[in-house]
Amino acid sequence: MMELLLSTLASGLSQGGIYALIGVGLSLIFGAMHVVNLAHGEVLVAGALLTYIAASAGLPLPLAIFLGSALGALLGLFLFLLLLPARREPPLSSMVITYGAALILLYGILELFGANLRTLAYQEWVKPVILGPIRLALGELLTTGIALLAVAGVSWFLTKTWMGLGVRALAQHREAAISLGIPPLSAEASAFALGSALAALAGSLLVAVQPISPVAAPLFTVKAFVVVVLAGLLSPSGVALAGLLLGTVESLSTLLNPALGELLTFSVFILILLFKPEGLFGKRRRA
Known part of the structure; x- marks a missing residue:
């Protein structure tokens, strides 16, 4: 049992690494422009699909992941240009x-691609790694480290x-x-490109270890908001810690009932908003 x-x-820490990436990306964009980017999850899925296509065509996985992240940066710049007329x-x-x-x-x-689940099931990444009593896939370990x-x-x-x-x-x-x-303009464009690249990197890592579908894009956007609210819009390390916490809570909840993951996530989210609206790691503003 232990x-x-x-x-x-x-495994929860690995999933938390994905949440950390999308949360840090969203907080960068909001911090620089005070813009709520509702296309964050779609950028993640776009990066995942390009990585899937590139790796399936025979490119080395690291290069495929780089291309997916680069696509995210380009989409971020495109979204930034769309938002320029509405900045004020x-x-x-x-x-x-x-x-x-x-x-x-x-x-x-x-x-273009349909709603089917896609995963690379990359053979090297599914190899088991045993660390004492802990058994997990190599991809999960690499995902956490890269994140x-x-x-x-x-x-x-930033510093x-x-x-x-x-x-x-x-x-x-x-x-x-x-x-x-x-x-x-330069600082905002940099934040939007970097934040979107992090979201696409999350998708690129995700598609290498588990199935992903385009219809899940809005859910990833919501998860990014949950992470940012949990952290209280602090530094990247604070947001990353909130992402790891969320992934861990979701993973541990599956031991009781696999269907409890999302329910527990949003229950915790609502409780945080009710009792500590500044976030777990945020400071309460003085009146």
């Missing part, structure tokens, strides 16, 4: 634009590069950042 519990916990409009305008883009992406993908490395890279970008510092400054006080000479 071995099953530890193995389930390890009320938040509802940007939500309508990204929702429309999400529908176009989703139905375009469904028209954490990507989050660490984002943290480095050690001029453009990253510009993104942080815009998130904290837009007017002051602009007055200090930070180019808002």
Whole structure:
């Protein structure tokens, strides 16, 4: 029983790595532009499908994953350009634009590829790895490691590069950042491209270890919102920790009943909003 519990916990951390990537990506976009990107899940699915197509055509998996992530960055820049006319409009305008883009992406993908489940079932990634009492697939271990490395890279970008510092400054006080000479368009475009690339990277990793369907795109968008709300829009490390926590809770709930995963996730989400609306790791604002 203990071995099953530890193995389930390890698998949950792998799923949590996926949630960490999409959560950090969404928080980057919202922090820089204060835009609610409702097409985040569709970007994830687009990256997953390109990785699937490229790997199935014979390209090495690392290159296929890179191409999927690059597609995410390009889609992020495209969404940024769509949002430029609405930058000074009320938040509802940007939500309508990204929702429309999400529908176009989703139905375009469904028209081209259908709604069938797809997975690479990459042979090297399904090999079992035994770490003491813990047994999991190599792909799950790699997914967690790559996700954490990507989050660490984002943290480095935000704290050690001029453009990253510009993104942080815009998130904290837009007017002051602009007055200090930070180019808002460049910083916002960088945040949108990087945030979308992280979502596509999550999809690229996911399709290598488990089936994924285009119709799941809206659910991934919702999961990204759950992670960000749980974290309280903190640093990438805080959002990543919330993603790992969510994946762990979902995985452990399957030991009781596989159908409890989503129910428990959103129950916890509602409780957090009711009793700690600033998030698990956020600070309560003073009146």
